[in-house]
Amino acid sequence: MAITITPYIPTNIIVHLGPPDSQAENVTVSFRDYIKNVASSEIYPSWHISALRANILAQISFALNRVYTEFYPSQGYSFNITSSTAYDQKFINGRNIFENISTLVDDLFTTYLRRPGFVEPLAASFCNGTTSKCDGLSQWGSEDMAQQGYNSVEILRHYYGKNLELVANAPIQNIQYSYPGTPLQLGDVGHEVQVAQVMINRIAVSYPAIPRIWTVDGIFGPKTENSVRELQNVFNLSVDGIIGKSTWYMMVYLYSGVLRLSELVSQGQTFFHLEFSYHNTLRLGQTGDSISLLQYLLAILSQFYLSIPYLAVDGIFGENTQTSVRALQRDAGLPETGIVDETTWNVIADRFLGIDQTVLNNPQFFPYQNQSSGTVTAKELYDYFSTNPVQFPDLPLELGDRDQERSSS
Numbered sequence: 001m002a003i004t005i006t007p008y009i010p011t012n013i014i015v016h017l018g019p020p021d022s023q024a025e026n027v028t029v030s031f032r033d034y035i036k037n038v039a040s041s042e043i044y045p046s047w048h049i050s051a052l053r054a055n056i057l058a059q060i061s062f063a064l065n066r067v068y069t070e071f072y073p074s075q076g077y078s079f080n081i082t083s084s085t086a087y088d089q090k091f092i093n094g095r096n097i098f099e100n101i102s103t104l105v106d107d108l109f110t111t112y113l114r115r116p117g118f119v120e121p122l123a124a125s126f127c128n129g130t131t132s133k134c135d136g137l138s139q140w141g142s143e144d145m146a147q148q149g150y151n152s153v154e155i156l157r158h159y160y161g162k163n164l165e166l167v168a169n170a171p172i173q174n175i176q177y178s179y180p181g182t183p184l185q186l187g188d189v190g191h192e193v194q195v196a197q198v199m200i201n202r203i204a205v206s207y208p209a210i211p212r213i214w215t216v217d218g219i220f221g222p223k224t225e226n227s228v229r230e231l232q233n234v235f236n237l238s239v240d241g242i243i244g245k246s247t248w249y250m251m252v253y254l255y256s257g258v259l260r261l262s263e264l265v266s267q268g269q270t271f272f273h274l275e276f277s278y279h280n281t282l283r284l285g286q287t288g289d290s291i292s293l294l295q296y297l298l299a300i301l302s303q304f305y306l307s308i309p310y311l312a313v314d315g316i317f318g319e320n321t322q323t324s325v326r327a328l329q330r331d332a333g334l335p336e337t338g339i340v341d342e343t344t345w346n347v348i349a350d351r352f353l354g355i356d357q358t359v360l361n362n363p364q365f366f367p368y369q370n371q372s373s374g375t376v377t378a379k380e381l382y383d384y385f386s387t388n389p390v391q392f393p394d395l396p397l398e399l400g401d402r403d404q405e406r407s408s409s
């Protein structure tokens with residue numbers, strides 16, 4: 001069973017020809033042509049192929065992050081990215097495209113960067129490395145490394161860290177915006193309401209004045225309306241308890257913000273390639289992948305069970321994890337030991353899989369796809385990984401550079 005991860009490559013992208021608030025024109029271009037334009041505007045065609053590949057992959061990933069997080073639509077703009085290097089990357093409408101760059105983009109435009117375990121494309125910031133400095137890739141620095149014999153994968157890992165991987169052959173489709181199309185209000189029922197409830201509960205972790213919704217059930221009841229009103233009040237929106245377009249995109253903006261999805265140091269929308277069945281007792285002081293999985297499951301449950309405090313995933317069974325375990329045990333009527341034995345683990349697993357049946361089997365919440373049959377449920381995925389453990393390998397050279405790159409320098 002081959003599994004691919006959304007997001008996708010947009011067929012077209014809308015570019016604002018200036019800073020976000022300027023009265024500039026918006027142009028719609030194919031994503032492939034957009035990257036060709038950016039690469040021809042940002043870097044020199046005479047550079048070593050390793051540097052060109054590294055820069056193009058960073059440019060692709062940065063643009064896809066803007067699309068994936070709805071960075072500008074969530075702020076009320078009618079475009080996906082700007083041509084301003086102060087905010088995004090350079091795009092010169094109507095410019096000529098260099099032939100070798102065009103060929104490279106044709107080869108690479110469905111490939112992007114991400115952190116292992118994260119869903120969103122990396123917000124791969126970069127700068128020229130001479131007149132401006134940044135935490136991301138140095139354009140001139142990448143050329144210097146290429147001339148020393150480094151390939152593009154090595155260059156990217158030098159600037160973005162070794163915990164980096166490529167996603168190749170991403171699907172291509174038209175941009176799909178998350179707003180349901182009509183306002184959500186008291187009495188509405190459905191998947192879109194569930195999406196809103198989950199976003200509100202995650203935002204409420206960082207903004208405690210907003211009441212969390214006790215049951216994420218897809219039913220827009222009085223408690224959901226009350227939470228929406230408080231969110232609108234906190235962020236100076238019209239307080240009507242209705243999730244119209246402005247409220248929806250404020251929620252998208254805040255949700256991306258609390259997870260820092262649009263930043264190089266993103267906390268990330270995470271998933272785990274781990275076995276889901278019980279193996280060993282987990283307790284205070286332990287570390288490792290099993291603890292990370294436990295914390296991840298508890299963090300999801302905290303969005304649905306207000307008695308469980310929100311928990312960061314750090315792979316360390318500390319006091320906060322112990323507190324969350326005890327809260328779950330209290331809610332389930334188990335002895336409050338703070339130790340995850342088989343009974344406690346099975347309660348966590350059962351509750352998680354129950355949520356999966358109503359929420360997480362939608363790709364917006366659990367974005368896995370089976371290439372042959374469509375979306376896979378969380379249970380199917382974990383059953384698969386229980387017998388087919390996956391390790392993230394080093395980035396294969398064939399996804400980035402060719403062997404002859406080294407000999408050409």
